[in-house]
Amino acid sequence: MNRRRFLSRAGLVGSLAVAGCSDPTEDNEETPTPEEELVPEFPEIEDPPDRVYLPTHREGMEAYETLSGDEVAVTPMLTYPHPFWIVDGTNVERVEPSEDDDVHLMMTVWDEGTGIVLPMDAGLHVEVERDGEVVAERVPWPMLSQEMGFHFGDNVPLDGDGTYEVTVTTSRINIAKTRGYEERFEDGERFSFEFEFDEAFRHRVVDRIEWLDEERWGEEGALSPITDSEETGDVPYARAPSTGEVPGTHLLDPETDEPATRGDGVFLTSLVGSPEAEAFFGTDLGDDLPGEDEEEVVGEVAYLIVSPRSPYNEVPLTEMALSVDHSREGDDLAEEDLAQTIDSEIGFHYGLSLDDVAVGDDLSIAIETPPQTARHQGYETAFVEMPDIDLVVPEAWTGAERDDGVDDTEGTDDGVDDEEAEDGGNGGNGGDEDARGDEE
Amino acid sequence: MTERAGLTRRGYARALVAAGGIGALSACLDEFGEREIPGGIEEGEELPERQHAWNAVCEADEDGNVRSPRHHVLLSLALDRDGEPTDEDRALLEGALETLERAYEWSTDGLLFTVGLSPSYFERFGSEPAGVELPHPTALTDFEEPDFDEADLLLHLASDHEQAVLEAESALVEGHDEVNGVTVERGLEEGFSLEFRRSGFVGEGLPAEKQDDDVRGIPSSDPIPEEAPFFMGFRSGFRESQATEDRVTIEGGPFAGGTTEHLSSMTIQLDVWYEQDTHAQRVAKLFSAEHAREDVVGEYGESLSDSSGLTEERIEATAADARTEGVVGHAQKAARAREDGEPLLLRRDFNTVDGGRPGLHFLCLQREIEEFVRVREAMTGADLAGNGVGQTLNNGILQYLFVNRRGNFLLPPRSLRALPTPDGEW
Numbered sequence: 094m095n096r097r098r099f100l101s102r103a104g105l106v107g108s109l110a111v112a113g114c115s116d117p118t119e120d121n122e123e124t125p126t127p128e129e130e131l132v133p134e135f136p137e138i139e140d141p142p143d144r145v146y147l148p149t150h151r152e153g154m155e156a157y158e159t160l161s162g163d164e165v166a167v168t169p170m171l172t173y174p175h176p177f178w179i180v181d182g183t184n185v186e187r188v189e190p191s192e193d194d195d196v197h198l199m200m201t202v203w204d205e206g207t208g209i210v211l212p213m214d215a216g217l218h219v220e221v222e223r224d225g226e227v228v229a230e231r232v233p234w235p236m237l238s239q240e241m242g243f244h245f246g247d248n249v250p251l252d253g254d255g256t257y258e259v260t261v262t263t264s265r266i267n268i269a270k271t272r273g274y275e276e277r278f279e280d281g282e283r284f285s286f287e288f289e290f291d292e293a294f295r296h297r298v299v300d301r302i303e304w305l306d307e308e309r310w311g312e313e314g315a316l317s318p319i320t321d322s323e324e325t326g327d328v329p330y331a332r333a334p335s336t337g338e339v340p341g342t343h344l345l346d347p348e349t350d351e352p353a354t355r356g357d358g359v360f361l362t363s364l365v366g367s368p369e370a371e372a373f374f375g376t377d378l379g380d381d382l383p384g385e386d387e388e389e390v391v392g393e394v395a396y397l398i399v400s401p402r403s404p405y406n407e408v409p410l411t412e413m414a415l416s417v418d419h420s421r422e423g424d425d426l427a428e429e430d431l432a433q434t435i436d437s438e439i440g441f442h443y444g445l446s447l448d449d450v451a452v453g454d455d456l457s458i459a460i461e462t463p464p465q466t467a468r469h470q471g472y473e474t475a476f477v478e479m480p481d482i483d484l485v486v487p488e489a490w491t492g493a494e495r496d497d498g499v500d501d502t503e504g505t506d507d508g509v510d511d512e513e514a515e516d517g518g519n520g521g522n523g524g525d526e527d528a529r530g531d532e533e
Numbered sequence: 534m535t536e537r538a539g540l541t542r543r544g545y546a547r548a549l550v551a552a553g554g555i556g557a558l559s560a561c562l563d564e565f566g567e568r569e570i571p572g573g574i575e576e577g578e579e580l581p582e583r584q585h586a587w588n589a590v591c592e593a594d595e596d597g598n599v600r601s602p603r604h605h606v607l608l609s610l611a612l613d614r615d616g617e618p619t620d621e622d623r624a625l626l627e628g629a630l631e632t633l634e635r636a637y638e639w640s641t642d643g644l645l646f647t648v649g650l651s652p653s654y655f656e657r658f659g660s661e662p663a664g665v666e667l668p669h670p671t672a673l674t675d676f677e678e679p680d681f682d683e684a685d686l687l688l689h690l691a692s693d694h695e696q697a698v699l700e701a702e703s704a705l706v707e708g709h710d711e712v713n714g715v716t717v718e719r720g721l722e723e724g725f726s727l728e729f730r731r732s733g734f735v736g737e738g739l740p741a742e743k744q745d746d747d748v749r750g751i752p753s754s755d756p757i758p759e760e761a762p763f764f765m766g767f768r769s770g771f772r773e774s775q776a777t778e779d780r781v782t783i784e785g786g787p788f789a790g791g792t793t794e795h796l797s798s799m800t801i802q803l804d805v806w807y808e809q810d811t812h813a814q815r816v817a818k819l820f821s822a823e824h825a826r827e828d829v830v831g832e833y834g835e836s837l838s839d840s841s842g843l844t845e846e847r848i849e850a851t852a853a854d855a856r857t858e859g860v861v862g863h864a865q866k867a868a869r870a871r872e873d874g875e876p877l878l879l880r881r882d883f884n885t886v887d888g889g890r891p892g893l894h895f896l897c898l899q900r901e902i903e904e905f906v907r908v909r910e911a912m913t914g915a916d917l918a919g920n921g922v923g924q925t926l927n928n929g930i931l932q933y934l935f936v937n938r939r940g941n942f943l944l945p946p947r948s949l950r951a952l953p954t955p956d957g958e959w
C-alpha cells in the first residue's frame with residue numbers, strides 16, 4: 094500500500110478498536126512513525142452478495158453550510174479519500190484512492206423551494222484552489238451512496254495543510270422538466286466555499302467512522318441516510334416519491350403483485366390519465382388528445398411514470414436508459430424511449446406519453462442500461478443485471494374518466510412498509526423486511 | 534533558467550521549448566551543441582502556395598500515418614498600428630517570414646510554420662474576408678467559458694528540433710540577429726506586440742518524460758505509456774481519420790489555396806483518467822465499447838494501423854451504443870460528422886504543460902470554421918445525453934477536458950499571408 098499518509102496510526106487503530114475488528118494495515122511492511130499519517134484503509138468484504146448490502150462502516154464526514162443560489166443550492170461535504178466504484182454499461186470497476194488523493198469531496202445539488210435533489214445531468218465543474226493556484230479541477234462523478242443518497246463526488250489531491258477554496262459551477266438542466274419546472278434551471282450558477290485541511294480535520298472525520306459488527310458486513314440492508322443523524326441532519330437527501338406520492342394507476346409485477354424489482358432496484362410504475370397527464374405533457378391538450386379521431390383508438394391517453402429506486406432508502410436511480418414496448422393482444426402499438434425527467438413534485442423519474450392505453454395492454458419495460466452512476470460500498474453489486482419488466486394495464490385504469498389517481502392510495506412513511514393494495518393500484522417498495530442496518 | 538538536473542536529454546529539450554526565449558535557446562545550444570539544421574530555399578526557389586502543405590514533408594510511419602513535428606510554438610501577435618495595416622507593416626512581416634524560409638528547410642528537420650489571421654484583424658478594414666466565413670470564436674458547449682484569442686495574428690512554428698523553433702522564435706520576437714546562419718534584418722517587435730506564446734510537444738516518449746517534471750495533474754504513479762504520443766495515452770491522427778490537405782483547402786475566391794484554423798486550448802484531467810478508469814474504460818471512452826471488448830487497440834494504439842478501427846456500422850450505431858453499452862467513444866462520436874465517409878478536419882494538435890498543468894492545444898484545419906463547429910457538435914454528443922450516457926458521463930472523453938480558450942483564423946495562401954486586405958490584395 095503506498096497510500097498517502099492521512100492520519101496518525103494511533104488515531105486509525107483507535108477507531109478500528111472501537112469496531113472490534115483487526116487492524117487491516119497490520120501487514121503493512123513499513124511501520125509509519127506516529128507523526129506519519131495514514132488514509133484509513135478499509136477492509137474489503139469478500140464475495141459481497143449481488144444486492145444492496147450493509148458495508149463495513151458508516152463514513153465519518155464533515156458537512157459545510159449550504160450555498161444558496163438563485164435557483165439551486167449546493168451542500169458540500171468532505172471526508173478522507175475512500176474507494177468507490179465507477180460504471181460503464183454493466184462493467185463495475187473498483188476505484189482505489191490514489192497516492193495523490195487527500196480528500197473525498199461530495200456535493201448535493203437541490204432546489205431549496207421544493208427540497209428536491211437535482212440530477213444535474215451536465216455534471217458539476219469543480220476547481221480547488223490554494224492561494225489562488227488551481228490544485229485540482231474536476232467533473233466529479235454522479236454517485237449513489239446509502240448514507241448520502243444521490244450526490245456528486247470524487248477523491249481529490251490537495252497541496253498540503255492549509256485553507257482551500259472550492260468553486261463549484263453548475264450548468265443548465267437539459268433533461269425534461271415538468272409541472273412547474275419547465276422554465277427552471279436554464280442557466281448555470283457559480284458557488285464557492287472554503288475548507289481547512291489540517292490534522293484536526295483529519296481527526297474529526299476519522300473519529301466519526303462508525304464500524305458495524307463484523308457479522309453484519311454484507312448482510313442484506315442499507316445504512317440509514319445521514320439525514321437521520323443530528324450532526325448532518327440538514328443535509329438534503331434524494332428520496333424517490335413514496336407510493337402514495339406517485340399519481341395514477343400503479344402497475345404491479347404480476348408475479349408478486351408488488352412494484353417490480355430488478356437487480357434489487359424497485360420500479361414504481363404508474364399510468365396517469367387525463368387531465369392530470371396534461372400537466373406532465375407541459376401543454377393543455379384540450380380537444381387534441383393524441384389519437385382522438387382515429388377509429389382504432391380504444392384506450393386513453395396516458396403519461397407513463399417509471400420511478401426506480403434503491404430498496405430501503407429509496408434513492409432514485411438515475412443515468413439509466415429505459416424504453417417501453419406497448420402491445421395489445423400481441424400487436425405492437427409503440428416502442429419508445431422514456432425520457433429522464435425532473436418534476437417539481439415527484440422529482441426524478443422516467444416519463445413518456447402514450448396515446449392509446451387500454452385495460453389489458455402489455456407494457457414491457459426494457460432497462461437498456463442500468464444506472465451509470467458511480468457507487469459507494471453496498472450499492473456496487475446491485476442495480477447491474479436488470480431484465481425486462483413485463484406489466485399489464487390493470488382493471489383500475491380508466492384513463493380520462495379517472496381523475497382521482499392520487500387520493501385512494503396511502504402514503505408510506507419511511508418506505509419500509511409492505512401494505513396490501515386496496516384497488517390493485519398500490520404497492521409497497523418491494524423490500525422483504527426492514528433490514529436497514531442499525532449500526533452502532 | 535530551466536534546470537537540467539534530473540531530466541533526460543529529450544525531457545530537457547522539451548522543457549526548454551516550454552520556457553522559450555533567448556535564454557532557453559542558448560541553454561539548448563550549450564547543452565546539445567549546435568545541431569546541423571538543413572538550410573532553406575535560395576533566391577528564385579519557391580515553396581508550396583499552401584501554407585498548410587506539411588504532409589508531404591512530414592515523416593510517415595510504417596502504416597502511412599503522418600507523424601507531426603515534435604516541437605511546437607504558437608505566437609499570438611497584435612499589430613501595433615490602429616486601423617488598416619500599411620505596406621511598411623506588410624514588408625516587415627513578409628521580410629521576417631522570408632528570412633525563415635531561407636534559413637530552414639521546409640521540413641520537420643528544418644522548420645514548418647503558418648501565419649493565421651483572426652476575425653478581429655479583418656475588422657480593421659470593416660469587412661469580412663472575401664469568399665470565407667470567418668466567425669469570431671464562441672463557446673461551443675454549455676460547460677465551458679473560454680477566453681478568446683482575438684489578436685491579429687497567430688504564428689505556428691513546428692520542427693522536430695527544439696533548436697529550430699526556439700531560434701526562429703527568438704529571431705521573430707526577441708531581436709536575435711541570426712537564424713541558422715542567415716542574418717535577420719528586422720524583428721517583428723518593430724511593428725507588433727507579442728500577446729502570448731504557447732508551446733507544446735507531440736510524439737512517442739515525450740508525454741511519458743513529462744512525468745519526471747512533477748507537473749501538477751500528472752499522477753505520481755507515472756502511468757503514461759512510454760510509447761504514447763499524447764498525454765491521454767493513445768496514438769491518434771490515423772490516416773483514415775484525417776482530412777486530406779485537399780479536403781481542407783479553400784477552393785474559390787481570392788483566398789483559394791488557403792484554409793481555416795481553429796485552436797482550442799484545454800487542460801486535461803489526467804489523474805482521474807489514469808488512476809480511476811481502467812484501460813478498458815479508457816479504450817471504450819476514446820474509441821468504442823466494442824474496441825474495449827475485443828481488445829483491438831493494444832496498450833497505446835499499437836494494434837491499430839492506419840485507421841481508428843471504427844467501421845461504418847459502429848459509427849452509425851453510436852446512438853444505439855449509448856443506450857445499450859452505456860458508453861460511447863470519442864472517435865466514434867466525432868466520426869459521425871464525416872461527409873460521404875470523409876473526415877472534415879485535419880488535426881494537428883499537440884500536448885502542452887502551459888499553465889503548469891497537462892493540456893492540449895487542439896489545432897485543426899478545415900475548409901470552413903462551420904465544419905469544425907459541426908464536428909465539435911458531433912463530439913459533444915448532446916443528442917446522446919440522457920440516452921444511456923450523460924452530458925459528460927461516459928460520453929466520450931468530455932469529463933476529462935476543460936476548454937480554456939478558443940480562436941479562429943484564416944491561413945491565407947502563402948502569397949497573401951502578410952496582412953492581406955479582405956479582398957485578398959496587398
Ligand code: HEM
Pocket residue numbers: 763765767768769770771773774775797801819840841863864867868869871875876877878893895908909912934
Ligand atoms: C485530449 C483531447 C483529445 C484526445 C486524446 C483525442 C484523441 C483521439 C483519438 C485517439 C482519436 C481516434 C484516432 C484517430 O483516428 O485519430 C480521435 C479522433 C478524432 N478526434 Fe479527437 N482527441 C481529443 C480531442 C479532440 C477534439 C477537441 C476534437 C474536436 C472536434 C477532436 C476531434 C476528433 C476527430 C474529428 C476525430 C476523427 C473522427 C473520424 O475518424 O472521422 N478530438 N481523437
